[in-house]
Amino acid sequence: MSARVIESGPSIAAAPTLELRGIEKRYGQVSALSGVNVTAKAGEVTALVGDNGAGKSTLIKAIAGVHRIDAGQILLDGEAIALTSPRDATEHGIETVYQDLALCDNLDVAANLYLGRELRRRRSALLDGEAMEARSAQVISELGARLPGFDVLVSALSGGQRQAVAVSRAALWGSRVVLLDEPTAALGVTQTAMVYDLIRSLRDKGLAIIVVSHNMADVFALADRIVVLRLGRNAGEFVPSQSSPEAVVAAITGADTVGEGR
Amino acid sequence: MTKSLLLGKSAGTRLVLVGLALVWVLFQFLNPNFLSPRNLSNLLLQIAVLGTLAIGMVIVLVLGEIDLSVGAIAGVSAGLLALLISQGLPWWLAILAALAAGGVIGLIHGSIITAFGIPSFIVTLAGLLVWQGVQLQLVGDQGQIPIRDVVIRGIASTYVPTLLGWLIAGLGVVAIFAAALVRRRRRERFSLAVSPLSADLLSAGLAGVAVLAVCAVLNSYFGIPWVFVLVLTLLVSCSIAMETTPFGRHIYAIGGNREAARRAGIQVRTKTITVFVVISMIAALAGIIEASRQFSASNSLGGGTLQLNAIAAAVIGGTSMFGGRGRIYQALLGALVVGSVQNGLDLLGQPAAIKNIATGVILVIAVAVDAVGRRRRLARGAAE
Ligand SMILES: Nc1ncnc2c1ncn2[C@@H]1O[C@H](COP(=O)(O)OP(=O)(O)OP(=O)(O)O)[C@@H](O)[C@H]1O
Ligand SMILES: [Mg+2]
Numbered sequence: 001m002s003a004r005v006i007e008s009g010p011s012i013a014a015a016p017t018l019e020l021r022g023i024e025k026r027y028g029q030v031s032a033l034s035g036v037n038v039t040a041k042a043g044e045v046t047a048l049v050g051d052n053g054a055g056k057s058t059l060i061k062a063i064a065g066v067h068r069i070d071a072g073q074i075l076l077d078g079e080a081i082a083l084t085s086p087r088d089a090t091e092h093g094i095e096t097v098y099q100d101l102a103l104c105d106n107l108d109v110a111a112n113l114y115l116g117r118e119l120r121r122r123r124s125a126l127l128d129g130e131a132m133e134a135r136s137a138q139v140i141s142e143l144g145a146r147l148p149g150f151d152v153l154v155s156a157l158s159g160g161q162r163q164a165v166a167v168s169r170a171a172l173w174g175s176r177v178v179l180l181d182e183p184t185a186a187l188g189v190t191q192t193a194m195v196y197d198l199i200r201s202l203r204d205k206g207l208a209i210i211v212v213s214h215n216m217a218d219v220f221a222l223a224d225r226i227v228v229l230r231l232g233r234n235a236g237e238f239v240p241s242q243s244s245p246e247a248v249v250a251a252i253t254g255a256d257t258v259g260e261g262r
Numbered sequence: 263m264t265k266s267l268l269l270g271k272s273a274g275t276r277l278v279l280v281g282l283a284l285v286w287v288l289f290q291f292l293n294p295n296f297l298s299p300r301n302l303s304n305l306l307l308q309i310a311v312l313g314t315l316a317i318g319m320v321i322v323l324v325l326g327e328i329d330l331s332v333g334a335i336a337g338v339s340a341g342l343l344a345l346l347i348s349q350g351l352p353w354w355l356a357i358l359a360a361l362a363a364g365g366v367i368g369l370i371h372g373s374i375i376t377a378f379g380i381p382s383f384i385v386t387l388a389g390l391l392v393w394q395g396v397q398l399q400l401v402g403d404q405g406q407i408p409i410r411d412v413v414i415r416g417i418a419s420t421y422v423p424t425l426l427g428w429l430i431a432g433l434g435v436v437a438i439f440a441a442a443l444v445r446r447r448r449r450e451r452f453s454l455a456v457s458p459l460s461a462d463l464l465s466a467g468l469a470g471v472a473v474l475a476v477c478a479v480l481n482s483y484f485g486i487p488w489v490f491v492l493v494l495t496l497l498v499s500c501s502i503a504m505e506t507t508p509f510g511r512h513i514y515a516i517g518g519n520r521e522a523a524r525r526a527g528i529q530v531r532t533k534t535i536t537v538f539v540v541i542s543m544i545a546a547l548a549g550i551i552e553a554s555r556q557f558s559a560s561n562s563l564g565g566g567t568l569q570l571n572a573i574a575a576a577v578i579g580g581t582s583m584f585g586g587r588g589r590i591y592q593a594l595l596g597a598l599v600v601g602s603v604q605n606g607l608d609l610l611g612q613p614a615a616i617k618n619i620a621t622g623v624i625l626v627i628a629v630a631v632d633a634v635g636r637r638r639r640l641a642r643g644a645a646e
Contacts, residue, residue, distance in 0.1 A: 066525055087527035102525045106518035106586035107511075115515055116526035118508045126506045134452040149455075 015078030093176030289606030309601035318544035326585025333569030336549030341400035364546025372535030421485035518586030
């Protein structure tokens with residue numbers, strides 16, 4: 001259809017980094033996801049959009065191993081993997097910034113960045129607090145976020161600073177896929193631009209990125225592909241350079257089916 | 263978190279220290295024997311069991327759980343110890359068996375809590391009833407089993423020789439300075455901010471002077487009670503485990519935000535079971551100490567207000583009931599407050615009723631302080 005699509009030709013032969021096929025997820029009687037298909041390619045940003053309650057966070061949590069899916073397949077580099085726990089996902093190099101951030105308020109910034117993967121002093125069972133603090137400083141400064149310190153408790157941070165910590169954590173550990181669920185919701189203009197720069201630099205490192213956002217302008221500026229969810233189903237896929245925000249919004253609200261099946 | 267064991271100064275701890283000082287000044291004013299070496303030495307013996315239980319309680323509270331059965335576990339452990347010794351088992355084997363029994367009880371509690379998702383409050387409340395029953399069965403119709411073994415009797419009734427006491431205190435001071443300097447050196451190596459050397463030396467110096475002062479006071483009576491050395495050893499080991507190992511870090515994380523901990527790949531269930539095994543073994547140790555104090559295991563050992571005082575001591579020391587906040591040394595501070603009030607009222611010839619009322623009032627004050635602190639954090643929009 002266009003240069004963009006032709007460009008992605010070779011990577012069709014090589015399996016996409018992440019491929020979701022026919023994902024189903026029910027919460028009791030509520031069907032949150034039915035038959036959802038999404039692919040995320042290395043070196044690309046895939047935006048996941050949809051109205052409140054469309055199932056975006058549910059999908060993110062399924063890939064993160066937080067929720068077990070009821071049916072469907074998750075393929076990583078073409079191989080089906082089982083994600084039964086968050087640890088499974090992180091062991092496959094999948095990192096997540098959750099919508100509710102999931103930080104421990106009672107721990108400091110460095111402890112949160114390294115939570116579950118603490119550095120130890122050589123040949124001992126003891127934490128290497130100093131190394132973690134020093135490296136945290138490095139990661140956070142790369143993000144350009146301003147924090148009062150790395151040994152301050154997360155409970156003392158502002159909403160935006162907390163978000164910066166969550167994003168830094170994903171940037172620190174993500175090696176294949178990074179999922180970000182509304183990562184800029186609490187951020188100011190400058191901080192938002194920094195998170196987007198960070199997303200681009202992760203993309204350029206060859207990671208597959210999935211980002212959830214409600215901001216159409218940002219989605220069009222950042223994404224290589226836009227996947228629309230509506231009421232837990234696929235409701236269209238768009239390439240920013242060939243679609244208008246209006247078409248995407250129409251797919252989100254279901255007012256029009258212009259984008260469907262494309 | 264990264265602040266070292268003795269140098270971390272939180273506002274809460276300072277408040278408890280002020281409270282303790284007030285209690286001491288008040289009782290010294292009412293009875294000039296209160297601060298005598300003899301009474302302070304007695305006070306330490308009296309709070310050994312309470313302090314031990316409170317150390318375990320801090321760990322469970324930090325995890326965001328509670329254990330209502332530690333008193334009963336202490337009773338079972340003491341009963342088993344006395345029974346095995348009366349059967350002719352050597353003292354060390356009996357102690358190991360008592361500790362192991364505690365471990366098994368904790369394993370049962372932790373497994374039920376995690377397997378069925380029942381609140382620890384309920385499981386350990388049931389445990390309280392069950393283990394009290396087991397204790398009655400073990401101790402039998404006589405109501406108590408005397409302990410004749412000299413080693414076990416000696417745990418809570420012998421003192422460190424004066425010279426050895428000074429040696430231990432000296433080593434403690436050296437360790438305090440070494441820890442402060444090692445921490446400085448490491449922070450400098452990673453080019454992290456350090457406080458001025460004089461400040462580090464001053465706080466280490468203050469801690470060192472406190473250690474030497476305690477040693478001097480105790481040595482002017484019979485010496486440092488061995489049981490105090492035992493409690494301090496437990497305190498330091500638990501502090502190291504909680505503050506400088508991934509295990510401890512994960513316990514704080516689970517207590518702070520269970521779901522965040524789970525998403526970070528921490529095995530919440532395994533950690534929960536481990537903590538219940540640990541606290542039950544600590545409770546078993548408390549049972550052994552109490553049996554040694556009484557020279558017997560009675561069917562009322564570990565009963566009465568001990569269980570509740572252990573929770574009170576942990577909370578009065580500054581450990582939060584809401585999980586995620588608390589330090590091991592606060593157990594000893596809280597036990598000192600509770601023990602001082604009871605000891606002081608004893609000296610004044612007050613009945614148990616007054617002691618209970620006083621402890622209750624102090625507990626409410628401590629919890630109110632904790633709740634106000636929590637509300638402030640919530641008001642800042644920080645806590646989830
Ligand atoms: N833990 C849960 N238990 C029951 N139902 C849930 C749960 N989480 C989500 N749901 C339901 O699943 C559906 C999808 O929710 P989800 O959080 O994935 O939406 P979303 O697209 O992320 O919305 P938003 O833009 O508001 O974040 C909703 O109908 C929601 O009510
Ligand atoms: Mg959502």
